[in-house]
Amino acid sequence: MRHTLTVLVENTPGVLARVAGLFSRRGFNIDSLAVGRTDNPAVSRMTIVVEGDDQVLEQVNKQLHKLIDVIKINDITKDAYVDRELVMIKVYAEAATRSEIMQLVDIFRGRIVDVGRKTLTIEVTGDEGKIDAFENCLRPFGIKELVRTGKIAMLRGLKPGTKNNGYKEEDMV
Amino acid sequence: MRHTLTVLVENTPGVLARVAGLFSRRGFNIDSLAVGRTDNPAVSRMTIVVEGDDQVLEQVNKQLHKLIDVIKINDITKDAYVDRELVMIKVYAEAATRSEIMQLVDIFRGRIVDVGRKTLTIEVTGDEGKIDAFENCLRPFGIKELVRTGKIAMLRGLKPGTKNNGYKEEDMV
Numbered sequence: 001m002r003h004t005l006t007v008l009v010e011n012t013p014g015v016l017a018r019v020a021g022l023f024s025r026r027g028f029n030i031d032s033l034a035v036g037r038t039d040n041p042a043v044s045r046m047t048i049v050v051e052g053d054d055q056v057l058e059q060v061n062k063q064l065h066k067l068i069d070v071i072k073i074n075d076i077t078k079d080a081y082v083d084r085e086l087v088m089i090k091v092y093a094e095a096a097t098r099s100e101i102m103q104l105v106d107i108f109r110g111r112i113v114d115v116g117r118k119t120l121t122i123e124v125t126g127d128e129g130k131i132d133a134f135e136n137c138l139r140p141f142g143i144k145e146l147v148r149t150g151k152i153a154m155l156r157g158l159k160p161g162t163k164n165n166g167y168k169e170e171d172m173v
Numbered sequence: 174m175r176h177t178l179t180v181l182v183e184n185t186p187g188v189l190a191r192v193a194g195l196f197s198r199r200g201f202n203i204d205s206l207a208v209g210r211t212d213n214p215a216v217s218r219m220t221i222v223v224e225g226d227d228q229v230l231e232q233v234n235k236q237l238h239k240l241i242d243v244i245k246i247n248d249i250t251k252d253a254y255v256d257r258e259l260v261m262i263k264v265y266a267e268a269a270t271r272s273e274i275m276q277l278v279d280i281f282r283g284r285i286v287d288v289g290r291k292t293l294t295i296e297v298t299g300d301e302g303k304i305d306a307f308e309n310c311l312r313p314f315g316i317k318e319l320v321r322t323g324k325i326a327m328l329r330g331l332k333p334g335t336k337n338n339g340y341k342e343e344d345m346v
Contacts, residue, residue, distance in 0.1 A: 013197055
């Protein structure tokens with residue numbers, strides 16, 4: 001099963017290597033990982049997507065908790081969450097195909113961030129399905145380069161009575 | 174100095190741990206790292222931002238090259254590149270402040286991706302400066318949660334004669 005974990009860590013050298021090492025020693029392949037600082041510069045937040053057996057992942061979770069730099073782990077796979085990913089695609093764009101590509105960018109609510117003589121670089125955000133669909137639409141034109149951030153995720157406001165990620169109920173929808 | 178590296182790697186278990194381990198053994202703190210697959214599912218692309226001494230980083234680069242999973246490394250710090258990052262921010266939004274927040278979202282060309290009874294979740298993309306500015310604008314309302322992807326980067330089309338990242342000159346601006 002595919003799991004989405006959000007991990008709050010202290011922003012110290014080596015924390016990423018320790019977290020990634022835990023997964024690799026168990027043979028988990030990390031599908032995607034995004035790490036950036038939070039509103040507190042001393043704290044970073046990782047969003048990790050891994051494919052793996054539920055019970056083994058439970059064990060990895062416990063070992064993660066033991067790492068001194070790890071502040072909090074949430075496996076939000078079964079919760080209601082919003083996830084987004086950013087992709088930049090550099091695509092071949094001749095004079096004849098440019099307007100067709102720009103139409104696609106419009107449909108997917110993307111933005112053109114750079115123009116070359118024969119290329120366009122486009123950014124688009126969305127969940128995995130949307131980004132895959134956009135990629136497939138552009139493929140016939142010829143993709144030169146593609147880079148994805150890996151997804152980030154955040155719990156939605158939740159209904160009273162459900163697991164609420166430490167928020168007070170009054171803040172929830 | 175702050176360096177931006179793009180690293181193409183084979184999508185094998187443990188590759189992230191090996192790359193992150195190389196940096197941590199040298200005492201480099203990874204500012205941000207984003208990894209996701211490319212248009213070839215067997216290949217992932219990492220964008221790594223690290224702060225560190227030029228000469229030591231040069232050595233890390235050489236060691237990275239020796240890793241069997243690493244296909245290509247580019248230190249694009251001094252080249253012309255486009256970089257983007259995605260951030261999701263959950264911010265307190267009372268009836269009285271909601272319209273003011275929505276105005277800011279408009280100005281920064283963000284999008285509202287979730288609404289709670291007392292919160293809004295907003296996504297915005299941009300370079301680091303824009304995202305920091307947006308964060309600062311929202312701070313007075315009260316930020317509940319913030320997650321960033323870490324930046325991704327792509328070389329612009331380059332002028333003839335400059336380092337061209339393996340592209341043919343005819344493709345460049």
